[in-house]
Amino acid sequence: MSYSEQARTASRRNRPLVSSSSSAASDHHGEHRAAAGAAPRMRITIYGCGQDEAVLFREMAPRFDVVPTITDAAVSEANIDLASGNRCISVGHKTRITNSTLLALGRAGVAYVSTRSIGYNHIDVKYAESVGISVENVAYSPDSVADYTLMLMLMAVRNAKSVIRRADVHDYRLNDAPGRELRDLTIGVIGTGRIGAAVMDRLRAFGCRMLAYDKRPTTSADYVTLDELLRRSDIVTLHTPLNADTHHLLNRRRIGQLKNGAFIINTGRGSLLDTEALVPALESGRLGGAALDVLEGEEGIFYADCRNKPIGSKQLLRLQDLPNVLISPHTAYYTDHALSDAVENSILNCLTFESGNQHG
Known part of the structure; x- marks a missing residue:
């Protein structure tokens, strides 16, 4: 196994900071697109999202025609409902994701986890694969x-x-x-x-x-x-x-x-x-x-x-x-450029996963 950092795929509060999917404007726009025969907008649940990342997700999501549901809480069995109906979620690296949470995500229909980090030792990737969930890291500056x-x-x-x-x-x-x-x-x-x-x-x-x-x-x-x-x-x-x-x-x-x-x-x-x-x-x-x-x-x-x-x-x-x-408290990665890269690439990875599943 390489010791280089390569992007690769392997298989407190439940209150969202913001949920675009619950806004009247978003719902109206989605209904209009459905009536016109357009594909429904992709929805992604963003877990463990700090205020700095939330600003970026809100800014970037419309550019990719994505509706984010954002919460500062780490993903857990207690807040799986926030991912209801969404096949893709994005998670942070600050809290370990338990196998019981991965199992619950799989049962809820989640098929893809994008971690906004280069490392993913906070996730049991092999177990995730066994319950039908692919895990991928992101590249950033x-x-x-x-x-x-x-x-x-x-x-x-x-x-x-x-x-x-x-x-x-x-x-x-x-x-x-x-x-x-x-x-x-x-x-x-x-x-x-x-x-x-x-x-x-x-x-x-x-x-x-x-x-x-x-x-x-x-x-x-x-x-x-x-x-x-x-x-x-x-x-x-x-x-x-x-x-x-x-x-x-x-x-x-x-x-x-x-x-x-x-x-x-x-x-x-x-x-x-x-x-x-x-x-x-x-x-x-x-x-x-x-x-x-x-x-x-x-x-x-x-x-x-x-x-x-x-x-x-x-x-x-x-x-x-x-x-x-x-x-220092695991802060080497924390720059405006790297944060923007991680958010954008997490969205793009989710879109790529869905596109691959829809087209074979």
Whole structure:
């Protein structure tokens, strides 16, 4: 299986934020089209839709002659009725979709799930296929994650967390140790699909040495074995999909292969890293640092306001206490361009699925 990010098909509240299908104007327009003999407008239920995405769906849906039913609630057995009569739904990546929900969707007539993400480890794709549901991810601008990855690299090697924390309390002294320059370092890129390749394009401008690892090389790069990449790299950055083969790709043994003082950057998926093994390597000072936009056990914590409630992840608390660890809440993808891409491609994927089913 490739470690590149490829679009592929495999088989709180129930109140919608807006439901175009319930508006009088929409119903009148649909009746007029039916009377004229035109095909009925396609209806899609949009689950887990934030206000920012909702604006885009409302703006784009009429251009594609689609009627969206939009809710901010994640899809669950409790709100299956919102998809009644719709063969296609669009879902977010923030909440895992249970198998019981997939079964209920299949029984309700849903045949296609478009997830507005590149990864779809929040869905049991094989189970979905077994109940007659196809699942497909979307492509969006790789520049969003690539830009963010470079930012995290620079922040990590320049001790930005410590600098900013000191400045926030008016301590303007220099750090005890100077930062490092990318041109003097070797960067190991694991996964060279669209995002990994975009990261490498940016790194070339810094003049650093680069190594790459991917089971299916897709770009011009110095490909080496994973073990060699880990031994030689000053920074290792993860851009491979999460699946059974890549779960804990960087496990205790492989983390032990890293150079003393090496940095790990993860903007892929949290479970690519064995966090239990990572924490002591950072606490001991054997690794130089880490910058993590994703984390094992992030669900229910990231995207929530946790200021006034206890954090259930001890690993997260230990990591955040370290001066050489940067944590951000799975936000690398979150740009206006990427969000627009994801919404538009989710609509287009649904239309393509329906068109394929209608025409053979």
